[in-house]
Amino acid sequence: MSSTEQLTGTVERVEIQSQFLGETREVHVYLPHNYSPLYKYPVLYINDGSDYMMMGRMITLLNERFQDRTAGRFLVVFVPVDKALRSDEYHPEGARHEGYVRFFADELVPAIEDRFAAFPMGPARGIMGSSLGATAALHTLLQYPKKFHYVALQSGAFKESTFAELEGRRDLATVPVYQVVGLQEATFKSGNGKIIDILALNRRLRDLLQAQGVDVQYAEYDHDHTWGFWQEDLPRALDHFVRHTAF
Known part of the structure; x- marks a missing residue:
C-alpha cells in the first residue's frame, strides 16, 4: 500500500424482519478497515x-478518522427511514412511534450484536x-435507559411530551x-409552515437535564437548521462518543 492510499471501511446491508413494524427494514453497518471479530x-x-450517509458525508468522515x-x-449502524412515515415513527405521538422504538431496541440491537462483534x-x-x-433518539433512550447509555442530539425538535417524559426522571445521571x-x-419553519423556536427548545432541554444531574456537553453555534451545520459538527460529536464509550 502506498503512503497516499487511504484505507477504507466497509458497509454491509442487513435486513431485519420486524414484528413491531410488520415489515422488513434494511440498515447499513459501517465497519472500520481493521475490523476484527476477535475484538468488541x-x-x-x-x-x-x-x-447521514449522503448529506452528512459520514462514510468519508469515518474513513478519514x-x-x-x-x-x-x-x-x-445507519437506520434509514421512509420520509413519508418519518413523522409517524419519530414524533413521540406518531402512530408508528411505539413500534419504531421497540423495533430499534428489541429487534435491531439484538440483530446487530448477533452478527457483529x-x-x-x-x-x-x-x-x-x-x-x-x-x-426519536432521546425517546428511545428514555424508554430503554438500561439498554442505551449515550445520546447525541443535533438541533433536536423536541415536543411537550418530551419534557413531560423527562420530568421526575432519576435514572439518567x-x-x-x-x-x-x-x-x-x-x-425554524417546519414542513407544515409552523414556526418553531428550536433554539429555545434545546436550551429548555439542557436546563432540565442538568437539573437532574445529567452530564450535558452543550454548545450553540452561529448556524441554521441545515445539514451543512450537522456535517460540520460530526467530528466533535464522534470525539464525544468515543470518550464516553471507550473500554
Missing part, C-alpha cells in the same frame, strides 16, 4: 441513516439524530449527552 466494539446507531491507527474504533452492554451503545431524529443547536434556529 461500541456501536453508534443513527436515525435518518441515509441522510480511522486513518489514525490510535483513533478509538467503533461501529456505526459489538459490546453487548448499555454503556457501549449510543444513539444519534438530528431534528426530529434527535427527538449516568447518561452522557451531546447536544448542539444553531443560534439561527429560533425561527
Whole structure:
C-alpha cells in the first residue's frame, strides 16, 4: 500500500424482519478497515441513516478518522427511514412511534450484536439524530435507559411530551449527552409552515437535564437548521462518543 492510499471501511446491508413494524427494514453497518471479530466494539446507531450517509458525508468522515491507527474504533449502524412515515415513527405521538422504538431496541440491537462483534452492554451503545431524529433518539433512550447509555442530539425538535417524559426522571445521571443547536434556529419553519423556536427548545432541554444531574456537553453555534451545520459538527460529536464509550 502506498503512503497516499487511504484505507477504507466497509458497509454491509442487513435486513431485519420486524414484528413491531410488520415489515422488513434494511440498515447499513459501517465497519472500520481493521475490523476484527476477535475484538468488541461500541456501536453508534443513527436515525435518518441515509441522510447521514449522503448529506452528512459520514462514510468519508469515518474513513478519514480511522486513518489514525490510535483513533478509538467503533461501529456505526445507519437506520434509514421512509420520509413519508418519518413523522409517524419519530414524533413521540406518531402512530408508528411505539413500534419504531421497540423495533430499534428489541429487534435491531439484538440483530446487530448477533452478527457483529459489538459490546453487548448499555454503556457501549449510543444513539444519534438530528431534528426530529434527535427527538426519536432521546425517546428511545428514555424508554430503554438500561439498554442505551449515550445520546447525541443535533438541533433536536423536541415536543411537550418530551419534557413531560423527562420530568421526575432519576435514572439518567449516568447518561452522557451531546447536544448542539444553531443560534439561527429560533425561527425554524417546519414542513407544515409552523414556526418553531428550536433554539429555545434545546436550551429548555439542557436546563432540565442538568437539573437532574445529567452530564450535558452543550454548545450553540452561529448556524441554521441545515445539514451543512450537522456535517460540520460530526467530528466533535464522534470525539464525544468515543470518550464516553471507550473500554
